[in-house]
Every structure is written in structure tokens, then in C-alpha cells.
Amino acid sequence: MNIWYLIGIIVLVVFLAGIRIVRPTHRGLIERFGKYNRFANPGFNWIFPVIENIYLVNITEQMVDAEPQEIITNDNLNAKVDAQVYFKVTSTEQSVKSSIYNVFNYQYQIVNLARTTLRNIIGTLTLKSANSERGKINAELHNTLMQETANWGIEIVRTELKEIDPPKDVQETMNKVVKAENEKIAAVDFATATETAADGQKRAEIKKAEGIKQARILQAEGEAEAIKLVNEAAEHYFVGNAQVLRKLETVEHALANNAKIVIPSNTELVNVIGEMAGVLPLRKESSKDDKKLI
Secondary structure (H helix, E strand, O other): OHHHHHHHHHHHHHHHHOEEEEOOOEEEEEEEOOEEEEEEOOEEEEOOOOOEEEEEEEOOOEEEEOOOEEEEOOOOOEEEEEEEEEEEEOOOHHHHHHHHHOOOOHHHHHHHHHHHHHHHHHOOOOHHHHHHOHHHHHHHHHHHHHHHOOOOOEEEEEEEEEEEEOOHHHHHHHHHHHHHHHHHHHHHHHHHHHHHHHHHHHHHHHHHHHHHHHHHHHHHHHHHHHHHHHHHHHHHHOOOOHHHHHHHHHHHHHOOOOOOOOOOOOOHHHHHHHHHHOOOOOOOOOOHHHHHHO
């Protein structure tokens, strides 16, 4: 009885010692005598103590900092560059095995690979282009890391260029240049706006002058047309009496102020009035007295 009791205790201790609980954030590789044996999924797992070992791998997204470094740009300026790399080990058995068996300390490898890649990329760019093409640098860094880590069982989620800082004196010069460019643009915009306003005023004045000119032309044409119509009417209705009518108008203007005018008999004016009244003009005849005298 004592032997079986002792064996039971040993078995219980060995069983308890071999229990391994794998969290959902991890996957496990179980080795027996230093050789890969099986894959450990989340939950309860049991291994033979001493004979087997389990190695857990985190499959959640992780971030490593490439750490700031001085990089000489293509225009021979020193820039302080820093970047962050986000990655994760995919959850498949083959990927987890690759992250353990194909690379030693993949986090350390990713950091150094990112630093080297940044030096290669930014070294071909000027400081100004490097600051303005951050998206391009991120894309090139991401593609390079994806290619280099393809057999590590790792997925490079994204890369972020954290900073590109030039030396202090260079930064001050760049700020002055940017300020000058902004002032130049503002001056050009103001000049353009002023010129546009002047052009608008000029066009308005031209339109106004053209309107006045057109109005005068139309007025002159109207007056000419009115005169033409009056002449045509006069020629049509007053052909015989046109001269007489003109003479009467002269008399009308002469008598406008009720002035008394003495005119001799048998004058042209009397004849005009007589003609308009239907009276025959006076004719000169010798009086009987004259005849007698002869």
C-alpha cells in the first residue's frame, strides 16, 4: 500500500508539473529532447517535465523604436532621424516556428534593419525633400522590411517616420527661407488683387463710355429720323403752301409780343395773309382820277 501511495503522489506531482496554460495572446512550441514536437494552442497544454520544454511566442502587434541616429543627407547636412516599426508574428504554426528557428531575437534584428534602411533611403535625398516626402520614405522602409523579414514569420504592419530634425542653425535658416517665401507669395497675391481691381474699374469705365456713346448715337439717329418724317410729311401734305406756311411762322414770331407793326398795303406780307384767308392779292390799278389827269 505504501508503494502504490508513493507512486500516486509521484504521478500527481509529475502531472501538475507538466501543466502549461497558453493565453490567447500567445502560441507555443513544444520541444522534446531539443527537437520540435508539437504546436501549443491557447488553453490547457501538458508536457513531460524535464523531457519537454515549451516556448511561448507573442502574436499581438508590437512596436520597436529604431532609435535616433545622425544621417548625412545628399546635400551634406546632418539630420537626426528616428522611426517606429509596428509588427506582429502571425498565428499560424509555420510562422511561429519561423520566428523562433529562422531568426535570433527578431526585435533586435528589426531595429537594426530599420536603421540601416533609413540611412540608405535618406542618404539619397536632400534635407528638404526628406522632410516633404515622409510618405515615400515610410513606404520604402515598409517594403524593404517586408522583403527582408519574409521568412521570419513576421508581418510588418506599418512604419512611421518619427522625426527628421536638421541642425539648429540649419533649421533657423530654413525657417527664414520659408518666411521669405510666404511674404513673397503674399505680396504677389496682393499685387494680383490690386491689378484685378484696376482692370475691373477700367472695364467699367469703358462700358460706361460705350453706353454714353451709344445713347448719343441713338438720340442723334432718333432726331434725324424725326426730321426725316417731318420733311416727308411736309412734302406730302404741304407741297403748295410750304413757303406760305414758313412766311406765317415768321409773322407769328414777329407778333409774339403783341407788337404793332405798320406795313404798307399791297406788300408781300399782306398778300401772304390774304392768300391763307382765301382773298386774292391786291393788284396795282390806275385810279380814275389819274386817268382824268392824263
